[in-house]
Amino acid sequence: MRVVAALLITLFAGSASAQVQGVKLDEPVDMPPFAFTNELGEDFTDDDLNGNWTIVMFGFLSCPDVCPFTLGNLEAAVAETGMRVRPDNVPKVAFISVDPDRDADFVSEYAKFFHPDFESFTGSRDQIDTLIEATDSFYRLMKPDHTGYYEVQHSSSVSVIAPDGTLRAKLQPPFDPGMTAEFLARLQIEYRKELSQ
Amino acid sequence: MIRLAFALMALPTALVAGDLVVEGPIVPLAPPGAMAHAAYMTLTNTGDVPRQLIGVQAEGYLMAHIHRTELKEDIVSMSSVDLMEIAPGQTVAFEQGGLHVMLMGPESPLENGGTVELTLEFANGETLPVSAKVVPMVAGGHGHGS
Structure with missing residues (x-):
């Protein structure tokens, strides 16, 4: 909880100054076991975090404004990161829908639209809650209106997980591709330095 | 609705939209399976009286709403906008x-270069047709100047 508080303070401080694209956590945070899937039978588990950088984003498919914008910018940011790091250090991107009831039947198509290598998944409520909590993220399904439609609130920031499977940083809006890539490249250099110590 | 009915009685003649100017109406391409996507534009009141935008209709969609995204302390939320006042x-x-403009329940997938026909509805009974162009998504976002 102390880590969470420290992170929140950093995030708020960060959002006050313009163009802060990411916040590095003071301490790496271990990820719990988790398992997500999609309608193609592909899965995304904590095992997939090992040996590569991963960006995890939470959202939902009925999200007209923010989710497409974030994924579109992440695509550009990852492409820019690819020019600064070794090919095997280019982050994988996983989109997790927090709205399985509406999204489970075609969730796989969503992230692919932005880049063929981006993957999207959803899962049971307890798996969603597990990863949300582990990454200090947030979501809430709002009360349905008279038509049954409901809004979903969620974190705007996305999680950056290192090849050792620990959460290392958060990326935050506006996800400027160049500056986000710069942040990710620097994070990787610091990570390697830490490992060699 | 009372406001609209009153406005219609007060202004029985059809109004032209000459003092409302829409610029740059676009609908960025949306992922397949997305049950909602968005239209963007600017709307200027060049007239002498305030206008109230109270709704929007979209051809080929189940529903369209005026929505506002808000980012507060890292939480993104959306809310419906029932009335948008636009001063002279x-x-x-x-x-x-x-x-x-949140476009919900598309009947068919968007096609690059296509158009989405919108109708803006105002409190005085006036409607304003808008043809929004379907465009590729551009990283950096719309309206962020990059």
């Missing part, structure tokens, strides 16, 4: 991360 001389920007 004021320009209202529908842009990424803010006000947008």
Whole structure:
């Protein structure tokens, strides 16, 4: 909880100054076991975090404004990161829908639209809650209106997980591709330095 | 609705939309399976009286709403906008991360270069047709100047 508080303070401080694209956590945070899937039978588990950088984003498919914008910018940011790091250090991107009831039947198509290598998944409520909590993220399904439609609130920031499977940083809006890539490249250099110590 | 009915009685003649100017109406391409996507534009009141935008209709969709995205302490939320007042001389920007037309339940997938026909509805009974162009998504976002 102390880590969470420290992170929140950093995030708020960060959002006050313009163009802060990411916040590095003071301490790496271990990820719990988790398992997500999609309608193609592909899965995304904590095992997939090992040996590569991963960006995890939470959202939902009925999200007209923010989710497409974030994924579109992440695509550009990852492409820019690819020019600064070794090919095997280019982050994988996983989109997790927090709205399985509406999204489970075609969730796989969503992230692919932005880049063929981006993957999207959803899962049971307890798996969603597990990863949300582990990454200090947030979501809430709002009360349905008279038509049954409901809004979903969620974190705007996305999680950056290192090849050792620990959460290392958060990326935050506006996800400027160049500056986000710069942040990710620097994070990787610091990570390697830490490992060699 | 009472307001609209009153306005219609008070202004029985059809109004032209000459003092409302829409610029740059676009619908960025949306992922397949997305049950909602957004239209963006700017809307300027060049007339002498305030206008109230109270709704929007979209051809080929189940529903369309005026929505606002809000980012507060890292939480993104959306809310419906029932009435948008536009003062004389004021320009209202529908842009990424803010006000947008939320298009819900598309009957068919968007096609690059196609159009989405919108109708803006005002409290005085006036309607304003808008043809929004379907465009590729551009990283950096709409309205962020990059």
